Amino acid sequence: MPILDRLDHLHRAKAIEGDLPFYSVYTAGLAGEKFFRALKDEGKLLGTYCSECDMMYVPGRLYCEQCFAHLNDDAWFDAGTEGSVHTFTLMHVGIDGKPLENPRLLAFIEIGDTDGGIVHDLGEVDPREVFIGLPVEAVLKPPEERTGSLNDILYFRPVG
Amino acid sequence: MRRVAIVGAGMTRFVRRAQETGKELAWEAASKALESCEMTLDDIDCVVIGTAPEAFDGVHMKAEYLSDGAGAWRKPMLRGYVGGGTGVFSPLQGWYHIASGLFDTCLVVCEEKMSSCQPHPQGAFLTIFDNMTERQLEPNLLWIFALEMNAYMNRYGLSKRDIAQVSVKNKRNAALHPAALLGDAEITVEDVLASETLAWPVQRLDVSPVTDGAVALVLSSDTVARRTTDKPVWIEGVGWNLDTAYWTNRDLSYPTYVEEAARMAYKMAGITEPRKQINIAEPYDPFDYKELHHLEGLMLFDKGKAPEATALGITQRDGDLPVCPSGGLLGVGNPIAAAGLMKVAELFWQLRGEAGARQVPGRPRRGVAQAWGDLMQVGTVIVAGI
């Protein structure tokens, strides 16, 4: 097919296909190791506290991004597994732009009254009843099914 | 333009696989750099981050991802990337942030976590080959270096032995570097020549390995430097240059892009006789032949003559022109963007007399650091002096 002719169908344009032949294995990191093990083994959400800046980071971090202090072993605290909806959305399309069969309800959940939070699914709630400020609690997988991943939390549901 | 000094430096250990995330590696190096000159984040006006393709760490918008670990929270931040040339390119960018008068201090952080890329970082590197006319041949990254090494050896009638001595020198130097991955005080030329042939003429001990690590520098203006340290190391010259991406059209036996970058840096630094006026050289050495290639591009030795100088001991730590007293990439390791910055940090420590067991004798006054990368086409050069 000569390349200087006008094309009437995009699929006739000559293109070379290819991909990137690698996958990624991420270490949890020094702080991540503590955070995910606590989630897996104890069903807890841990944070770290910077006393200089009065910042409570959840998930817990190795250092304070504002003053660069090292947040060492003493800086870790239990943030509880309750929080509130800071913002939420209902996803209607998937990653490839096609409509989802079951729209997905996601929220950014502030954990306790810390400065941190997690993005996760909301469950056991009608999307029309979600509002900013809704108190929620984490629903975890049974201990034997947890692997040390954010998916050890199934979803957050309204408290009570 | 204002004068700019390096006033602090820090680094992580260079390891095959770190437990730390990329952010944590960046923080480790950056916090050590700040500590070394007793500065805090409040003292830092801007941040330059150097880090290689997203594919290695496996994170999109990698500089933004690293930014909090690189001290860039609510600060102006710039990311530069020129392949392996990044380690010398980043402090150069930091230099013009301050030389322009726009900022007084700059934190330069270079990081790489290659261990995330599986099954082998080559999978990401393969995209260096042309997507339409080369990848279909199912190439191996080693081909590019082997092809260049063979062209260099053939042009000047060099043997493997001539080249292997560089690997021995650098790995032995690295045995004295506290952060080194591959220091080896006992290694010999025979060991290198007996190592497995990967892509002839490249053998296993001719190559530096995949590594995780980070390095950071604190740069400042003249005024700030004088109240921060009694031994500021001045950035006297900077140069950078890019050759054609059509690598198969180039003369692979000589790095013209290094010479062009060196001319720019030497002119700025007032250097007219590099061999006489430079006391330490840290050329980029991901492969042993590259140190020789680059020494010639830096005009420190005539074309084809660097191997002879090496054989005569001129480039040993106690020689007339110490080359890679750090141990280089061959000895310390090669986390792509961070490796070049390790060389600039080495100049900083050497010129201040703080290199410990690796200290070059005499009182070196001036050094040159050079890095290389992209499709083997970028040269980045910094001249530093005390």
Add this chain to the structure above:
Amino acid sequence: MTMEAHVYPTVYLSQKDIDEGRALTTRWEPNARYAWDTGVAIGRYLEELKAGRLIGRRCDACRRTVIPPRMFCEVCFRPTDDWVLLQDTGTVKTFSLCYVTWNMKRLTEPEIPAVIDIDGASKGMGIMHMLGEVKPDEVKIGMRVRAVWKPAEERQGDITDILYFKPF
């Protein structure tokens, strides 16, 4: 005071630490596939390969005939002027004997990648390809080689329409 104090004690992990679960990791597969438009120059280059020919472009200003072809000259920064059919013979500029694949598997017989300067193009204008029908220890820089093509009906418009170059 030496620099040792400024080296952070980074934590080293071995593959065993990961495999035996002493360090937590997450795995992720990127979902990135590409369809690259060949563009004007390479589009023609690939068509000519299908026809069993190598083609270059000429810049009249710097008088270079370049391969791979390009629609603008990177030296003069102006459009190139003509298509030029080249020969399918050339000279080995450099080569390697490669005993490993990209993911480090060992090969018993080496692959022989090379940069081959193509006859008809300007001096030094090379392309990367493989050498074949030659013993590894007989390959020399400066060797004259000729392309070995796939049969016409098997050619696709791809660099692999040339199987390899062999000495003549």
